[in-house]
Amino acid sequence: MAAPRKNGKQTVFFQSPPVIIAAASIVGAMEGDGPLGSYFDRVVYDTYYSEKTWEKAEQRMMLEAMRKALEKANLQEKDIDIMLAGDLLNQIITSSFTARALAVPFLGLYGACSTMCESMALGAMLIDGGFADRVLVGASSHYCTAERQYRFPIELGNQRPMTAQWTVTGAGAAVLAREGNGPVITHATIGKVVDFGQGDSQNMGAAMAPAAADTITCHLKDTARLPDYYDLIITGDLGAFGKRLAEQLVTQSGYDITERFSDCGILIYNAAQDVHAGGSGCGCSAVVICSYLINQLKAGKYKRLLVTGTGALLSPCSAQQGETVRGIGHAVVMEMR
Amino acid sequence: MPDNSLPVIKQKEQYAKMVKQSMPKARVGRNIFWAFVVGGLICLLGQFILNFYQALGLGASEAGAATSATLVFLAAFLTGLGVYDEVSRFGGAGGIVPITGFANSMVAPAMEYRAEGLVFGVGARLFAVAGPVLVWGTVTAWAAGVLYFIFR
Numbered sequence: 001m002a003a004p005r006k007n008g009k010q011t012v013f014f015q016s017p018p019v020i021i022a023a024a025s026i027v028g029a030m031e032g033d034g035p036l037g038s039y040f041d042r043v044v045y046d047t048y049y050s051e052k053t054w055e056k057a058e059q060r061m062m063l064e065a066m067r068k069a070l071e072k073a074n075l076q077e078k079d080i081d082i083m084l085a086g087d088l089l090n091q092i093i094t095s096s097f098t099a100r101a102l103a104v105p106f107l108g109l110y111g112a113c114s115t116m117c118e119s120m121a122l123g124a125m126l127i128d129g130g131f132a133d134r135v136l137v138g139a140s141s142h143y144c145t146a147e148r149q150y151r152f153p154i155e156l157g158n159q160r161p162m163t164a165q166w167t168v169t170g171a172g173a174a175v176l177a178r179e180g181n182g183p184v185i186t187h188a189t190i191g192k193v194v195d196f197g198q199g200d201s202q203n204m205g206a207a208m209a210p211a212a213a214d215t216i217t218c219h220l221k222d223t224a225r226l227p228d229y230y231d232l233i234i235t236g237d238l239g240a241f242g243k244r245l246a247e248q249l250v251t252q253s254g255y256d257i258t259e260r261f262s263d264c265g266i267l268i269y270n271a272a273q274d275v276h277a278g279g280s281g282c283g284c285s286a287v288v289i290c291s292y293l294i295n296q297l298k299a300g301k302y303k304r305l306l307v308t309g310t311g312a313l314l315s316p317c318s319a320q321q322g323e324t325v326r327g328i329g330h331a332v333v334m335e336m337r
Numbered sequence: 338m339p340d341n342s343l344p345v346i347k348q349k350e351q352y353a354k355m356v357k358q359s360m361p362k363a364r365v366g367r368n369i370f371w372a373f374v375v376g377g378l379i380c381l382l383g384q385f386i387l388n389f390y391q392a393l394g395l396g397a398s399e400a401g402a403a404t405s406a407t408l409v410f411l412a413a414f415l416t417g418l419g420v421y422d423e424v425s426r427f428g429g430a431g432g433i434v435p436i437t438g439f440a441n442s443m444v445a446p447a448m449e450y451r452a453e454g455l456v457f458g459v460g461a462r463l464f465a466v467a468g469p470v471l472v473w474g475t476v477t478a479w480a481a482g483v484l485y486f487i488f489r
Contacts, residue, residue: 052452053452054452055452148449152445152466153445153446153448153449153450153465153466154422154445154448154449155416155417155419155421155422155441155444155445155448155449156422156425156441156442156445156446156466157421157422157423157424157425157426157432157433157438157441157445158422158425158426158433159368159425159426159429160426161363162361162363162364163360163361196348196349196352196353197349197352197353198352198353198356203356203360206356206360210352241359241360241361244359245355245356245359248355248359249355
């Protein structure tokens with residue numbers, strides 16, 4: 001017997017769509033100064049956030065985002081059945097320290113920058129599958145912690161190529177529930193790891209674009225929908241060049257999304273901030289979803305969104321050993337009803 | 338997606354072509370110009386410092402050593418203030434190649450890995466950036482020495 005809620009090859013649909021009853025976001029100074037600055041719940045101007053290390057600062061941001069989301073939902077830690085979270089750091093330390101502080105059942109995720117969408121997809125499955133009533137989801141990244149793990153020390157002088165992206169400092173969290181008010185998650189499309197042989201860690205947009213295009217195409221095929229079903233099709237952090245590539249790839253497979261296609265990594269910074277191709281990191285899609293996008297859904301500006309979290313599965317170790325950068329994309333459909 | 342009936346290797350080739358076409362042109366002219374200006378200014382500063390020390394009465398080689406030390410100090414200080422990375426971001430190789438760039442590549446990891454402690458942080462990773470330059474610089478110098486010994 002086929003799985004009753006599977007819809008095509010990679011897509012699932014939810015019989016009683018889980019509701020995003022609350023969402024919160026905390027960002028760093030650059031994101032706060034960006035075009036979406038007014039949508040975030042809190043802007044932190046100190047990269048250390050009064051902590052001793054950047055790692056601790058990131059943990060504090062994620063913890064506060066999670067607590068803020070709970071507060072907005074009028075819930076307490078004990079009301080949460082499962083927490084799903086992930087980040088970019090080795091052994092996902094931000095998430096596990098946050099889970100320690102919240103003391104709720106925790107499943108750690110790693111989907112690189114696609115983690116927010118991954119957590120929302122899985123959270124919705126847990127709720128619609130009858131395994132949980134309320135799920136806390138979230139993801140975070142911090143420019144300084146990511147930079148030191150993946151690239152160079154912060155104060156080292158070097159010139160980044162124009163395709164490079166800027167890791168977003170920020171944490172986003174949302175509470176998904178069986179019942180309540182807010183946008184609902186109706187579908188999720190789980191992406192494949194797609195590798196088109198891109199090896200440049202300074203051009204992650206090109207590494208992720210095929211995965212994003214694959215997931216978007218697959219979603220449209222699985223649901224037999226046309227792009228115009230959605231008010232906006234948005235990817236996580238392809239950046240300016242990755243977005244253009246993804247657009248071309250989707251066009252090649254016969255769908256025209258150009259009119260309604262955007263990218264969180266492009267929205268979060270303005271041109272004057274000189275971040276080159278755009279934002280990236282788990283925090284990028286997390287804070288844009290948990291602030292701007294959900295806000296626009298609630299305000300009625302958009303009714304149906306296809307959000308595809310994009311991740312570059314980059315490891316400094318495998319990159320130095322000559323391996324390519326693999327991409328992945330997970331999509332969730334958010335609707336305001 | 339690219340034509341799925343093609344073998345994977347062809348798809349990758351096609352995609353590599355697409356990537357190449359859509360990538361921004363590197364700003365080579367601009368970068369070279371500013372590297373020249375910034376590197377030149379650093380060297381000019383070095384010359385001023387050298388003349389200053391010589392005017393104070395130091396001999397040529399002592400004045401040279403004192404100049405290097407002063408430049409290294411300045412670069413380390415500016416790295417600590419978070420300024421030097423901006424110099425190199427703007428000036429590229431102009432900021433990286435002079436001795437000031439070397440100072441930056443030592444101080445930046447020292448600051449960065451302080452969080453992991455003095456032994457396993459600063460001690461173990463101080464040469465994270467400069468290490469390869471030192472190792473292969475030494476090896477190259479050794480090879481040059483051997484060649485000189487054989488062919489002089």
